[in-house]
Amino acid sequence: MIDSSGTTMTTTTLTTREKVEKSLARRRAAETRFRLYGMASVFFGMLCLVVLFTDIASKGVSVFQQTSLTTDILLDSRYLNLNKDSKVEEVRFANFEGLIKRHFAKSLQPKSRSEKRELFKLISPGAAWQLQELLLANPDALDTTISIELLMDDDVDQWFKHDRDLTKDEINNRLSEQQLTWLNQWIAEERLDSHFNTLFFTNGDSREPELAGIHGAIKGTLLTLMVTLLLSFPIGVAAAIYLEEFAPRNRMTEIVEININNLAAVPSIIFGLLGMAIFINIFGVSRSTPLLGGLVLTLMTLPTIIISARAAIKAVPPSIREAAYGLGASKNQVVFHHVLPLAMPGMLTGTILGMAQALGETAPLLMIGMVAFVVDVPGFINDPSTVLPVQIFLWSDSPERAFLERTSGAILVLLSFLILMNATAVILRRRLERRW
Amino acid sequence: MNFSSLIIIVIIVLGGAYFLGRNRARTVSNQGLRMHSLPGHYGALMALWTGVPALILLLTWHLLEGPVIDHLLITQLPAHIQAADPAQIQLAISKVYNLAAGTGLAPDPSLMPAVEHLAALNERTLILNSGIALSLCLICCAVTYRRIKPALRARTEMETIVNLLLLSSSGIAVLTTVGILASVAFEAWMFFQQVNPLDFLFGTTWSPQVALRADQSGSSGSFGAVPLFAGTLLISFIAMIIAIPVGLMAAIYLSEYASSNVRQYAKPALEVLAGIPTVVYGFFAALTVAPFIRILGTDLGFDVSSESALAAGLVMGVMIIPFVSSLSDDVINAVPQSLRDGSYGLGATKNETIRQVVIPAALPGIVGAVMLAVSRAIGETMIVAMAAGLAANLTANPLDSVTTVTVQIVTLLVGDQEFDSPKTLAAFALGLVLFLSTLVLNFIALKIVQKYREQYD
Numbered sequence: 077m078i079d080s081s082g083t084t085m086t087t088t089t090l091t092t093r094e095k096v097e098k099s100l101a102r103r104r105a106a107e108t109r110f111r112l113y114g115m116a117s118v119f120f121g122m123l124c125l126v127v128l129f130t131d132i133a134s135k136g137v138s139v140f141q142q143t144s145l146t147t148d149i150l151l152d153s154r155y156l157n158l159n160k161d162s163k164v165e166e167v168r169f170a171n172f173e174g175l176i177k178r179h180f181a182k183s184l185q186p187k188s189r190s191e192k193r194e195l196f197k198l199i200s201p202g203a204a205w206q207l208q209e210l211l212l213a214n215p216d217a218l219d220t221t222i223s224i225e226l227l228m229d230d231d232v233d234q235w236f237k238h239d240r241d242l243t244k245d246e247i248n249n250r251l252s253e254q255q256l257t258w259l260n261q262w263i264a265e266e267r268l269d270s271h272f273n274t275l276f277f278t279n280g281d282s283r284e285p286e287l288a289g290i291h292g293a294i295k296g297t298l299l300t301l302m303v304t305l306l307l308s309f310p311i312g313v314a315a316a317i318y319l320e321e322f323a324p325r326n327r328m329t330e331i332v333e334i335n336i337n338n339l340a341a342v343p344s345i346i347f348g349l350l351g352m353a354i355f356i357n358i359f360g361v362s363r364s365t366p367l368l369g370g371l372v373l374t375l376m377t378l379p380t381i382i383i384s385a386r387a388a389i390k391a392v393p394p395s396i397r398e399a400a401y402g403l404g405a406s407k408n409q410v411v412f413h414h415v416l417p418l419a420m421p422g423m424l425t426g427t428i429l430g431m432a433q434a435l436g437e438t439a440p441l442l443m444i445g446m447v448a449f450v451v452d453v454p455g456f457i458n459d460p461s462t463v464l465p466v467q468i469f470l471w472s473d474s475p476e477r478a479f480l481e482r483t484s485g486a487i488l489v490l491l492s493f494l495i496l497m498n499a500t501a502v503i504l505r506r507r508l509e510r511r512w
Numbered sequence: 513m514n515f516s517s518l519i520i521i522v523i524i525v526l527g528g529a530y531f532l533g534r535n536r537a538r539t540v541s542n543q544g545l546r547m548h549s550l551p552g553h554y555g556a557l558m559a560l561w562t563g564v565p566a567l568i569l570l571l572t573w574h575l576l577e578g579p580v581i582d583h584l585l586i587t588q589l590p591a592h593i594q595a596a597d598p599a600q601i602q603l604a605i606s607k608v609y610n611l612a613a614g615t616g617l618a619p620d621p622s623l624m625p626a627v628e629h630l631a632a633l634n635e636r637t638l639i640l641n642s643g644i645a646l647s648l649c650l651i652c653c654a655v656t657y658r659r660i661k662p663a664l665r666a667r668t669e670m671e672t673i674v675n676l677l678l679l680s681s682s683g684i685a686v687l688t689t690v691g692i693l694a695s696v697a698f699e700a701w702m703f704f705q706q707v708n709p710l711d712f713l714f715g716t717t718w719s720p721q722v723a724l725r726a727d728q729s730g731s732s733g734s735f736g737a738v739p740l741f742a743g744t745l746l747i748s749f750i751a752m753i754i755a756i757p758v759g760l761m762a763a764i765y766l767s768e769y770a771s772s773n774v775r776q777y778a779k780p781a782l783e784v785l786a787g788i789p790t791v792v793y794g795f796f797a798a799l800t801v802a803p804f805i806r807i808l809g810t811d812l813g814f815d816v817s818s819e820s821a822l823a824a825g826l827v828m829g830v831m832i833i834p835f836v837s838s839l840s841d842d843v844i845n846a847v848p849q850s851l852r853d854g855s856y857g858l859g860a861t862k863n864e865t866i867r868q869v870v871i872p873a874a875l876p877g878i879v880g881a882v883m884l885a886v887s888r889a890i891g892e893t894m895i896v897a898m899a900a901g902l903a904a905n906l907t908a909n910p911l912d913s914v915t916t917v918t919v920q921i922v923t924l925l926v927g928d929q930e931f932d933s934p935k936t937l938a939a940f941a942l943g944l945v946l947f948l949s950t951l952v953l954n955f956i957a958l959k960i961v962q963k964y965r966e967q968y969d
Contacts, residue, residue, distance in 0.1 A: 096859070103861050103864070104861070106861075106863055106864075107861045107862060107863045110863035110866070110867075111765070111769055113761050113765075114761045114762065114764055114765025114766075114768075114769055115765060115769075116761075117757070117758045117759075117760075117761035117762040118762045118765055118766065118770075118782065120758055121758065121762055121781075121782045121785060121830075121833050121834075121837075122778070122782070124785065124830045124833075125784060125785055128788070128792075128793075128796055131796060131800050132792070132795075132796065135799075310681075311681045311684055312681075314678045314681035314682070315681040315682035315685060317678055318675070318678035318679055318681060318682045322675055322678060322679075323682070331686075332682055332683075332685065332686055334955075334958075335685055335686050335689050336685045337954075337958050338689075338951060338954050338955060338958065339685055339688060339689060341884060341887060341888070341950065341954040341958075342692070342891070342947065342950060342951070342954075343887075343888075343890070343891020343892070343893070343918070343946060343947075344891070345893045345918050345921055345922070345943070345946070346692055346696070346891070346943055346946065346947050347692075348925075349695065349925075349940060349943045350688070350691055350692045350695055350696070352925065353695030353696070353698070353699060353940070354691050354695050358579070359575045359576075359578065359579075360578030360579055375684075375688045378685060378688070379685065382682075382685065406667065406671065407671070408667075408670075408671040408674060408675075432787065435789075436787075436788070436790070436792075437789070438789065438790065438791040438893075438894050439790075439893035439894055439897075439918070439922065442897075442922055442925075442926050443921075443922070443925050443926070447926055465789050465791045466791075468791050468792070468795065469791050469794070469894070469898070472791075472794070472795050472798065472799070472898060480799065483795060484795075487791075487792050487795060490789060490792070491788070491792070494787060494788075494789070498787060
């Protein structure tokens with residue numbers, strides 16, 4: 077700040093005090109600037125967070141609404157070739173799709189083949205399935221006219237939710253003039269409406285966007301996390317106890333410690349390579365299963381859990397141990413009866429955070445085949461399945477606008493799970509953790 | 513009776529053994545003899561001896577069963593399949609499994625002996641497996657039961673077994689590292705048998721297409737990984753340009769300037785950025801940031817690729833901010849207050865103190881934090897897999913599309929693959945490079961951070 081190589085004139089005429097005072101304004105300005113840079117950095121971080129959340133929320137909120145058309149349709153037993161005593165299999169194979177097509181062809185009278193095709197395109201293939209489910213649940217409905225909210229195709233759904241107030245030229249959509257006329261007619265009759273989208277939460281994956289849901293992915297995630305938790309919590313806690321309480325202070329222990337710290341920073345994709353080479357190729361665990369995913373994620377989260385469990389054990393004051401020793405407890409009794417219960421809240425918090433990390437992990441699961449297109453909801457840990465983050469990855473590749481919306485919706489669900497887990501960890505820490 | 517029900521049976525027997533042992537110890541001590549340990553210790557010892565050997569046996573058996581059965585099945589396959597290449601054999605074996613499971617495949621008469629053999633084998637292994645496991649369970653239980661006498665040091669013995677279990681748990685972390693190294697290095701070794709390591713490390717063309725048939729010419733694939741390394745470094749560099757200044761300034765502001773109230777909320781809020789799954793960032797980068805940059809760049813007259821390195825790098829930088837900030841925050845806080853007070857005493861302003869005293873003192877730790885962040889950026893997969901391209905361009909232009917090591921690993925390995933083609937093995941060679949480079953970075957960084965933390969303690 078002080079110019080030592082200044083000219084002779086200034087050095088002789090200015091005292092140190094004057095020099096400092098002269099530079100003070102500049103130094104104060106630098107101080108303010110520096111402070112502003114800091115504030116701007118924090119603000120930038122927050123801004124990114126807000127932009128990210130609002131962007132995804134704005135894209136994804138509409139997934140919770142699904143457009144359907146209220147229709148009175150006759151469940152014609154002759155057309156369906158069913159009677160009141162038909163078996164479940166017969167109902168499953170009945171031609172509900174044809175029934176719906178016949179119904180709309182009759183009521184709207186499309187003029188040509190191409191118009192007919194356009195009309196049928198408005199209705200989702202899921203509509204036939206709706207009728208089938210309805211008839212299975214209530215066999216008496218056969219030969220009666222029922223009022224049902226038929227599921228509409230994703231193009232209609234997108235148009236209804238986002239574009240219906242725009243003119244034809246503004247719409248970047250695949251709907252034709254004739255289709256729009258029908259849709260507007262339905263809106264005028266107040267038959268086309270959107271309702272809460274339960275299918276998104278009850279269906280597995282599908283090629284049809286309006287039928288694709290996250291139930292399968294959520295179930296797969298829960299099963300995978302269950303395997304991860306059951307393996308990584310006991311192993312992680314045991315390893316932490318050993319390293320903190322029993323391990324002799326020698327070179328071996330040091331290597332194990334360095335190893336664990338390094339493992340925590342190994343890129344997750346490497347664990348996918350490990351899972352592929354060892355679990356699939358050598359042990360023959362079947363691909364795409366929550367069991368395999370859980371094994372890989374266990375190895376990945378173990379270091380995190382061990383590190384936090386060790387910190388929790390370290391936080392238990394030595395006086396507790398000494399008191400227990402003084403009463404004649406053995407080393408194991410001190411650890412298991414006194415240290416472990418006191419360290420448990422901290423360990424649980426660390427484990428929840430490790431699970432949250434596992435919940436969001438995608439890359440290693442891509443390697444072990446969890447990217448497969450799985451329609452069925454997995455029943456147990458050895459059924460092929462996918463997990464929520466991988467489902468997001470898969471959908472984000474699809475060009476349809478409805479899948480974009482579903483991707484964002486699935487992200488919202490994933491983020492709410494994460495917030496829930498982190499909030500639990502924070503509450504647990506506040507409630508249970510003791511300051512010594 | 514399958515594997516999981518066997519495990520459950522063993523666990524039930526184990527529970528029973530505990531009570532049996534405890535009661536036995538009580539009976540013995542009721543006869544007026546003074547026992548070495550508490551009855552519960554005898555029970556626990558019984559339970560450990562009953563459960564642990566049987567569970568270990570069951571697990572090893574379960575893991576080794578598959579490969580052994582496969583091996584036995586190969587001998588039952590028709591001669592022409594046995595002579596064929598491994599892929600054919602694998603195909604035939606999975607067919608056999610499906611036929612045995614009765615999954616509506618058209619039966620293949622030539623495979624029928626193998627299918628019957630599999631059914632017989634399955635039946636035999638199940639009987640053998642459950643028989644051995646359960647008898648091991650009961651024998652160990654009986655032997656320990658007989659050993660319950662006042663002189664038996666049950667607690668000491670139990671504690672030894674428990675300590676061994678604890679030791680083996682911490683061994684799993686070491687085994688993981690060994691497993692990673694062994695598997696990745698082995699596959700990479702196979703790759704280097706087919707491709708010269710020098711060509712791999714210094715070649716500048718990456719096009720991992722391999723001929724479909726052996727007699728096909730022209731597309732033998734070239735595995736020069738330099739464009740991948742360059743792409744990885746370019747994206748990491750862009751990320752660090754964002755993350756280092758922002759993260760460092762945020763850490764300085766939060767630890768030196770912010771009131772404790774602001775700090776209490778701002779710090780966790782920043783750390784939320786680190787908790788967001790990378791697939792979410794990838795989606796954001798690919799569908800929001802990349803189109804935005806493309807439109808902006810085109811308006812300014814640049815030629816922007818739709819999968820530009822810039823988009824992936826920027827978003828990755830945002831993701832890494834909290835890593836840099838929370839680690840730097842730690843090291844800045846570790847600088848003792850006396851250094852700051854000394855500087856204030858000499859008349860320095862706060863910002864001069866920070867820049868000329870605190871930062872130089874914290875520099876090694878900050879360097880360590882940055883290295884950890886770099887290793888994070890290099891290993892990051894989902895953002896680049898979704899937002900960066902597949903084209904292996906050797907370029908330094910951030911508006912161009914580049915590919916990275918992790919993206920190539922994902923593309924080479926996702927989907928169906930045979931395990932002996934250089935294409936698949938190349939992924940493992942890339943994995944080895946990735947693992948070693950991040951390992952070295954982490955190792956040095958952790959050493960620096962650790963050493964630095966102790967310096968002022």
